[in-house]
Amino acid sequence: MPLACGLPGAEIAWRARFTSSPAARFALVASALGALPLPARAMHLADGVLPLRWAVSFAAAAVPFVAVALALLRRRADGDPRLKPLVAMVAAAVFVLSAMPIPVPFAGTCSHVCGTGLAAVIVGPWMTVLVAVVALLLQAVFLAHGGLTTLGADVLSMGVAGAFVGHGAFCLLRRARAPLPAAAFAAGLLSDWATYGVTSIELAAALHGARPFGQVAVAVALAFVPTQLPLGVLEALLTAGAVAFIARRRPDLVSRLRLGTPEPAP
Amino acid sequence: MALAALAVALAAPSTTSALVLAACAVVAVLAGAGRQRAPWRALLAAWSLGAMAALLRALLTPGAPLLTVHVGGHAIQLSRAGAAQGGLALSRVLAATLSGAWLTSTTPFPKLVAALAWARVPAPLLELLLLAHRHRHALGDSFESVRCAQAMRFGYVGLRRSIASAGTLVGAAACRAVDQAGATAEAMQLRGEHGLPALSLALSPVLSPVLSPALSPDFSPSESCTEANVFVAGCGAIAILASAALGWGAPW
Numbered sequence: 012m013p014l015a016c017g018l019p020g021a022e023i024a025w026r027a028r029f030t031s032s033p034a035a036r037f038a039l040v041a042s043a044l045g046a047l048p049l050p051a052r053a054m055h056l057a058d059g060v061l062p063l064r065w066a067v068s069f070a071a072a073a074v075p076f077v078a079v080a081l082a083l084l085r086r087r088a089d090g091d092p093r094l095k096p097l098v099a100m101v102a103a104a105v106f107v108l109s110a111m112p113i114p115v116p117f118a119g120t121c122s123h124v125c126g127t128g129l130a131a132v133i134v135g136p137w138m139t140v141l142v143a144v145v146a147l148l149l150q151a152v153f154l155a156h157g158g159l160t161t162l163g164a165d166v167l168s169m170g171v172a173g174a175f176v177g178h179g180a181f182c183l184l185r186r187a188r189a190p191l192p193a194a195a196f197a198a199g200l201l202s203d204w205a206t207y208g209v210t211s212i213e214l215a216a217a218l219h220g221a222r223p224f225g226q227v228a229v230a231v232a233l234a235f236v237p238t239q240l241p242l243g244v245l246e247a248l249l250t251a252g253a254v255a256f257i258a259r260r261r262p263d264l265v266s267r268l269r270l271g272t273p274e275p276a277p
Numbered sequence: 278m279a280l281a282a283l284a285v286a287l288a289a290p291s292t293t294s295a296l297v298l299a300a301c302a303v304v305a306v307l308a309g310a311g312r313q314r315a316p317w318r319a320l321l322a323a324w325s326l327g328a329m330a331a332l333l334r335a336l337l338t339p340g341a342p343l344l345t346v347h348v349g350g351h352a353i354q355l356s357r358a359g360a361a362q363g364g365l366a367l368s369r370v371l372a373a374t375l376s377g378a379w380l381t382s383t384t385p386f387p388k389l390v391a392a393l394a395w396a397r398v399p400a401p402l403l404e405l406l407l408l409a410h411r412h413r414h415a416l417g418d419s420f421e422s423v424r425c426a427q428a429m430r431f432g433y434v435g436l437r438r439s440i441a442s443a444g445t446l447v448g449a450a451a452c453r454a455v456d457q458a459g460a461t462a463e464a465m466q467l468r469g470e471h472g473l474p475a476l477s478l479a480l481s482p483v484l485s486p487v488l489s490p491a492l493s494p495d496f497s498p499s500e501s502c503t504e505a506n507v508f509v510a511g512c513g514a515i516a517i518l519a520s521a522a523l524g525w526g527a528p529w
Contacts, residue, residue, distance in 0.1 A: 057323035059366075059373025060330045063287040081399050088401075095401070096461040099408030100416070100454035106409065107417045108447065111424075124447075133451060144402065145409045152381045152389065155319035159377055160287055218330060220362075222337045231333065245440070252444015253451055261452050268455070 055147065055157030055165045056210065063160075065217040070163025076171050080140040098138050101130050102145035109150055124246045127173035128202035129253055132181050132195055133268055136174040143170025168209035177202025191258050191270065192251040199250030203243040207235050279305070279380035286372035292361075295368035302375035309383030316382065320374055327370030335363025386410060412457060420450050 061069065088094045105126035126146070131139045147165050150156040157165050177198040184194035215228035258265050282298060289295035340358030347353075381389075394403055423446055427433065432442035 057326050057370060057374050058283065058377045059286060059370035060327055062369075063284075066287065077402075081401055084401055092466055093459055093462040095404065096408060096465070097455065097458035099405045100412060100458040100461070101451075102405060103409040103413040103416050104450050104454040106413055107420050107450065110417070111420075129447065129451065133455070141402065141405060145405050148406060149409060149413065151377070152386065155316035155323065155374070155378055155381065158323070158373070159380070160283060160373065214330065214333070218333050218337065218366075220334065220337050221339055227333070227337060234329070248440050249444050249447050252441060253448035256445050256448025257452060260448070264452065264455055 055150065055169070056161040056213065058158030058160050060158075061161055061164060061213070061217045065213075066160045066164065069161075069167055069213060073163040073166040073171065076140050077144060077166065080137045083137050084141060094138075098134055098141055099145065101134055101138075102142045102149070105130055105142055105146040106149045106153075109146065109156070110154060124242075124249055125169055125173055125203055125206055127169050127206065128177035128181075128195070128199035128246065128250045131174040131178040131202060132198050132250070132254060132270060136178040139174035139178070140166065140170040143174065164210075164213045168213060169206045172209040173202040173206040176205035185270075191265070192255040195254035196247045196251035198247075200243050200247035203246045204239070207239045207243075208232060211235060279376055279383065282376040283373060283380060286369060286376050289365075289369050289372060292364045292368040295365070295372040299368065299372040299375050302372065302379045305379045306375065306382055309379065316378055320378060323374045324370065327367055327374070331363040331367035331370065334366045335359040338362045408461065412461070415457070416450065416454060419453050420446065423449050 084094065084098065108126045109123050111123055127139060127143065130142045134142065143166050144162070147157050147162055147169065148159075151159050151162065180201045181194045181198035184197050185191075189197075211232040212228050214231050215224055218231075219227040254270070257270075264270075279302075282302060286295060286298055289298060335355060336353065336359060338356055338359035340356030342354050343357045343360055344355040345352055346355075390403055390407060393406075394400075427442045427446060431438070433439045
């Protein structure tokens with residue numbers, strides 16, 4: 012026997028048919044998310060959000076990328092002893108940036124930048140995979156942000172999708188002779204949105220149950236829009252500002268880091 | 278113990294067992310880390326995402342109707358099975374995040390790295406982890422001092438100035454990271470560093486202050502049997518046993 016609900020003002024009815032409107036579910040999920048007076052730190056999945064088999068699956072999917080990145084690191088570090096410390100320092104910088112709360116306009120909440128776009132511009136996409144592993148692990152341990160069991164899923168979204176999309180956009184625009192800040196803007200914007208897109212897909216894959224996967228993925232992605240659309244633009248502006256600052260104040264770093272030069276194939 | 282609790286939390290068969298595990302993890306966190314050091318604020322953020330995931334799970338599970346609410350012309354229906362699934366998902370998030378907090382708030386970082394080394398995590402990855410851990414405070418302090426200086430000069434008044442200041446701040450942090458990497462690489466070369474290929478056999482001079490307490494051959498299990506550690510371990514054992522026992526006889 013169904014229970015009665017005493018919510019004031021809400022029209023309650025008992026219906027036999029199950030309403031499958033994705034817009035209705037989106038409205039509820041988005042409003043629930045928006046109503047929570049908490050920092051919107053949804054880009055890293057917390058422990059327990061993914062069922063065990065999905066957590067293991069995503070970790071297994073992330074392992075090949077980490078293995079290739081480690082092999083590349085070993086090979087390149089022989090010729091360039093500064094590479095390992097550079098990757099570690101960029102990871103530490105991403106960790107520090109992730110502790111900086113940013114008020115998200117129009118959403119009434121706070122979030123933080125991913126830093127993946129900037130990392131991909133500085134050290135390339137493969138090394139950014141390692142940057143993401145280290146930064147996410149430090150975040151999980153010291154900030155209780157993200158999770159240990161969801162590390163694989165978070166590395167896939169932030170370290171793989173965010174890094175490769177951001178770096179790809181940056182290189183394409185540089186080849187098209189776009190100015191450095193414009194290319195960095197695109198890298199920051201697209202890496203952030205790619206991270207959220209893949210996080211939505213991961214959540215939908217793990218939670219869709221009997222419903223169509225695509226419908227759930229769209230609903231989750233739409234639920235992220237109120238915070239992530241402005242946050243992506245903010246991250247893009249910060250990435251562009253950072254690269255412009257480096258180019259203006261430290262032009263030696265632009266040539267030393269080979270900003271905009273495509274990374275050698277693994 | 279906390280790792281086992283984390284694994285049990287993810288596979289918890291019922292809401293009751295997950296909640297029992299979560300309650301025991303709270304006790305263990307309070308006993309091991311204390312009320313001040315426990316990361317409650319960060320956990321709240323994780324629980325908000327967990328609540329969203331549980332809500333999704335609840336609404337997407339079809340079954341016999343339990344409740345229908347009309348919002349903006351759309352009927353949103355919650356099924357009996359959906360409510361059960363949503364409750365289970367939320368309790369798993371609570372148990373898993375609290376178990377994770379138990380692990381991280383009661384285990385020193387070098388011991389976590391030693392555990393990763395024991396689990397055959399590749400040495401270069403551990404080396405990156407230790408280097409980043411060592412330098413995060415220095416980078417954080419530098420970042421904070423630049424941010425304070427900007428704030429003192431009205432760098433965060435108005436949206437345009439705030440964005441420009443934040444971009445400069447991130448750029449300065451990136452420059453600092455690159456410079457620090459160069460200095461660290463030179464220092465490592467001067468000390469004859471060659472990474473961590475034989476972590477358990479011989480620790481490098483740079484890393485030994487960090488790792489030696491955890492990997493020391495003089496490490497005595499009896500010394501770690503302090504009252505607090507025994508209490509935390511006892512909480513963990515009770516949590517895991519109670520969770521397993523409740524899970525077998527749970528209604529759903």
